[in-house]
Amino acid sequence: MMRGHIEKLKRPKIETSTYRNDCAYGLRLFDFSIFRRLVVVALLIGVGIGEVAAADTTVLVADRYVAPDGTIKSDILIVVANGRISRIVPEEPEGVDAKPGVVDHYPGAVVCPGLIDVRSAVGAYGSNQEEAFAIDPGASAIELVDRNHPVFRAAAVAGITSVLLMPGDGNLISGAAAVVKTVVVDGKGARRDSRTSSSRTSRSRSSGRRGVPGVVRDDGPLVFSLGQSPLRFDRAPTSRGGAVAMLRESLRKAKDGVGHQRLVDFVGGRLDGLVVCDEAMDVDAAVNLFGGMNLSLTLVFTGAASDVSAGLSDVFRATATGPYDYTMSPNALSHAAALAKSGNLVALVARAPGGAPDGLRVTAALAARYGLDASLARSAMTFSAARAVGVADRIGSIEQGKDADFVIFSDDPLRLDARVLAVYVDGVRVYSRELEETP
Amino acid sequence: MIALRNGGSARRSICMAAIGLSIVSTAAWAESSRVTVIRADRLYLGNGKIVSPGVLVIRDGRIAEIGVDTKTPDGATIIEIADTTVTPGLIDANAAVEASDLLAPDRRMHPRTWHDFFTPGHHHTATPDCCGSTCPRSMQHVSGTRCMACGFPEANTENAFAVGTKPRVSLAEQSSEVIPDTLVLDTTNLRSPDFDRLLRGGVTTVFVSSDSAAVIGARGAIVRTGGPVDRRVVRAADAVKATMGTDPSWRGGGNRPPVRRFVSFRNRRPTTRMGVTWVFRKAFHDTLRHRDGVETYGADPVSDSAIAVLDKLLRGRIPLRIQARTQHDITTALRLTAEFGLSFTLEEATEAYRCIDLLEAAEVPVVFGPIYVRARGDRRFSSEVEQSRLHTFKTLLESDLMTALTANELREEDGLARQAMYAMRFGLTRAQVLPAVTSVPAKIIGVADSIGTLEWGKRADVVIWQGEPFDTTSRALVVLIEGEIVLDRRAG
Known part of the structure; x- marks a missing residue:
């Protein structure tokens, strides 16, 4: 397995961590509430989840967490087993004594689901654009993934645990995107900074059919582009009229079962899609092309949302917008709010690695400042983003059975002074600020 | 009273x-x-x-x-x-509406032909250049890339004018000469300020016409110039526009004279009137062959989706419009359509005064215009505008032909109302001219039951x-x- 980036996580001083060991922590800083939590943990490990505790179990305790609806709620205890969330205890039940297990406790911190950037080229090796044909549904972005690419690490440290790696938008149909984790946690490399030397069972679901590790999905969504980018001097289409006509013809043929299987699946509603639009008229074209087909389609739109936001939710399951920065006009920054107001599920994108790793949070913070509800802004980086690209059954929220991808923020992730304290991927702490930054 | x-x-x-x-x-x-x-x-x-x-x-x-x-x-x-x-509200039955589908300058573009290679300033650096005031997009240009709006750096520079090069500009699809399966509406930005300009000129409904770069071009659309955007489209896919004459040869930039490094649709037929006629005829021949179940062959094959539209044209289910300026091109259009039993509406018709009797015999509706002495815009690069006459519209209107007046790409103070004024100045009354910009174009584009x-x-x-x-x-x-x-x- 490609483990180069995991090797970087190996730090000799990990064993001296003060955060991790619950006993040491308890002795050093005795606090009744903490004590109570520990009792609960012990109860869970000893009684509730005995069979899981035998495997690799981590317990996360924090004062606040980001709920699936994006609101920040207080007090959570998450039991992680085999890389997934096996149990959540949002409140503190009456405790009984039992042997304490391995507990990561973050007093005052906010546990957030790992952030997701749904329009990125993170980790792509070489060009992400196959340029010969404008209609190229057979291309797969997963083939581009370089698991050793350093930008994966940069994204992970910023709290982004999954990205949608998109084939370039220079074709009308660019192929299938892939959702990959920014850190691979393989079977043997569990919990580098843990004293528990567990032998984790390898999770086959994180390794795609194509043998690339750290994959959430490798078969889509199918990426369409209706902006200027597919128009070229040296191959059809050279114009928007030609572009739309070509797409219309491909979709018509696919309805008759002619064409690449992915396109046939797409028009049949068995594969979801992602359509990139730059301007309002591109969105009009998308609505004309795809409206009334009952597709599972996400709009990625960077233009003026106030022109088009009404009626989009009839055609698109979600709308992704961004990235935002401080140089943009208030009008542009209020697009996310306008989209949400007219009933669209809003996801935010950072287009990493084009921008700074923190671009996703900056985008969300600016969207919130310009009218997007704060809980929607948090959700737009997590659960809404996961729904927008069809992976909400695995990532994007802290719910039982989902992948244990978390970011521990020192405060509300929308506060830009909040720092990433730790990042977990598949239940493994892959980054700890204290461990990595303490000299 | x-x-x-x-x-x-x-x-x-x-x-x-x-x-x-x-x-x-x-x-x-x-x-x-x-x-x-x-x-x-x-x-x-x-x-x-x-x-x-x-x-x-x-x-x-x-x-x-x-x-x-x-x-x-x-x-x-x-x-x-x-x-x-x-x-x-005035109706312009042949409006060339500014679209926003201009091909973005492509930094990766390499010189494709010797012409490109020897054009000065073509591939030096990536510093932005300004093309001057005549670029319709007022865009910043990048050296080494050709602007699809104004043709920069090949045109619109003083030197380019001096050597008489033409702007190789087109919004139409360039991958084929027969593209009736594309829609002008797809290239039309309904939020374009151009519609506001039309509105300020008193125009409330337009037939958005296809570019003349292709022999058989895209299908036009009928749209309103104001009101809510989602209610503007009256008819999304209307008449197909074909073009006779030289426009398909020089517009679009693909039809280069043969100093060719390689064969591509960027170096394509037609380069002469013979070629234009050949493409037109072959497209309909292919359609008839396809209808008979005979496999089509030969150069420049017509796509299946285009054949489907051409078939409807031959059956009279989709209207046809033909742009022809010179007498020669008008007669060619009449010959070709007679050959395939097509009826059509004539656009531009600059030299119609020279063949009124032929047009009357064929009962061809005419969308005439604009009226000019010296052509402006892209038309000034055409050799077909030299025999323009100010009285042509009067001649048409006094004939038996159903004639509408259009301002084409002219707007606001130069728009359709000004064209009507020219028509009045050259011998027509207001009562004669008003129908030519209201009820007659409504009849020609088939919306007379609701407007006009x-x-x-x-x-x-x-x-x-x-x-x-x-x-x-x-x-x-x-x-x-x-x-x-x-x-x-x-x-x-």
Whole structure:
């Protein structure tokens, strides 16, 4: 397995961590509430989840967490087993004594689901654009993934645990995107900074059919582009009229079962899609092309949302917008709010690695400042983003059975002074600020 | 009083309409209906009739009453401006609307031909250059890339003009000469400020015409120039536009003379009138062969989706328009269409005065225009405009041909109202010209049942002109589309 980036996580001083060991922590800083939590943990490990505790179990305790609806709620205890969330205890039940297990406790911190950037080229090796044909549904972005690419690490440290790696938008149909984790946690490399030397069972679901590790999905969504980018001097289409006509013809043929299987699946509603639009008229074209087909389609739109936001939710399951920065006009920054107001599920994108790793949070913070509800802004980086690209059954929220991808923020992730304290991927702490930054 | 200059039948119909309407209005229409009342010194109904002074009542976006002293319903919006004339909204049956699908400059582009290679300043650095004021997009250009809006750096520079190069500009699809399966609407930005310019010129409905870069071009669209964007499209896929003459050879930049490094659709037929005719004929031959189940072969194959549209053209289910300027091209169009049993509408028709009898024999509707002495815009690069005459439109209008006037790409003060003024200056009356920009184009593009005249039940697309329309001192003061004010210059 490609483990180069995991090797970087190996730090000799990990064993001296003060955060991790619950006993040491308890002795050093005795606090009744903490004590109570520990009792609960012990109860869970000893009684509730005995069979899981035998495997690799981590317990996360924090004062606040980001709920699936994006609101920040207080007090959570998450039991992680085999890389997934096996149990959540949002409140503190009456405790009984039992042997304490391995507990990561973050007093005052906010546990957030790992952030997701749904329009990125993170980790792509070489060009992400196959340029010969404008209609190229057979291309797969997963083939581009370089698991050793350093930008994966940069994204992970910023709290982004999954990205949608998109084939370039220079074709009308660019192929299938892939959702990959920014850190691979393989079977043997569990919990580098843990004293528990567990032998984790390898999770086959994180390794795609194509043998690339750290994959959430490798078969889509199918990426369409209706902006200027597919128009070229040296191959059809050279114009928007030609572009739309070509797409219309491909979709018509696919309805008759002619064409690449992915396109046939797409028009049949068995594969979801992602359509990139730059301007309002591109969105009009998308609505004309795809409206009334009952597709599972996400709009990625960077233009003026106030022109088009009404009626989009009839055609698109979600709308992704961004990235935002401080140089943009208030009008542009209020697009996310306008989209949400007219009933669209809003996801935010950072287009990493084009921008700074923190671009996703900056985008969300600016969207919130310009009218997007704060809980929607948090959700737009997590659960809404996961729904927008069809992976909400695995990532994007802290719910039982989902992948244990978390970011521990020192405060509300929308506060830009909040720092990433730790990042977990598949239940493994892959980054700890204290461990990595303490000299 | 009612001044009816064209016989009494209109008086009767107006009175009957008014009576019928007053009955309906009390019975069916509730209080909540939106009523607008326009009082003006003159109502030009667009079918040759005039009501003066007149009152126009609009109810729920439709014309409800036309009269002299109609009672104003309660709660009605009243528009009353001194010394004004009301006409139907003007209709331009051949508008070239600025689209926003211009090909973005491609930094990766390498010189494709020797022509590219030797053009000065073509591939130096990536510093932005400005092409001067005539680029329709006012865009910053990048050296080494060709602007699809103005052809920079090949045209629009002083040097380029000096050596007489033409802008190789087209919004049309360049991958084939036969593209009736593409839609102009797809390239049209309905939010384009160009529509506002049309509106300021009093134009409320346009047939958005295809570019002339392809021999058989895209299907045009009929759109309104104002109102909510989602209600603007009247017909999304309308007539196919074919082009005779030299435009398919030089527009679009692909038809380079043969110093060719490689064969591509960027170096393509046609480069002569022979080629244009060949492409046109082959497309329809292929369609007929396809219909007979015979496999088509030969150069420049026509796509299946294009053949499907051409087949409908041959069956008369889709209208055909042909742009032809010179007498030679007009006669070629007549020959080719006779060969395939096609009927068509003639566009531009610059030299129509030289073959009126032929056109009359074929009963071809004509969308003529614009009127000019010296052509402007891209037309000035064409060799087909030299025999333009100012009296051609009068000749057409006085013939048996159904003739509409168009301003094509001209806008606002140079727009359709100014074209009508030129027509009046060169021998026509206002009563002759007004139908040519309202009811006749409505008939030609097939929307006469809903717009084009001020009649009961029609859509209330109305322009209120200062003074007499088409006078040099007159301009559109208020424009209504479906009874809603979309332009209001009453304040100044």
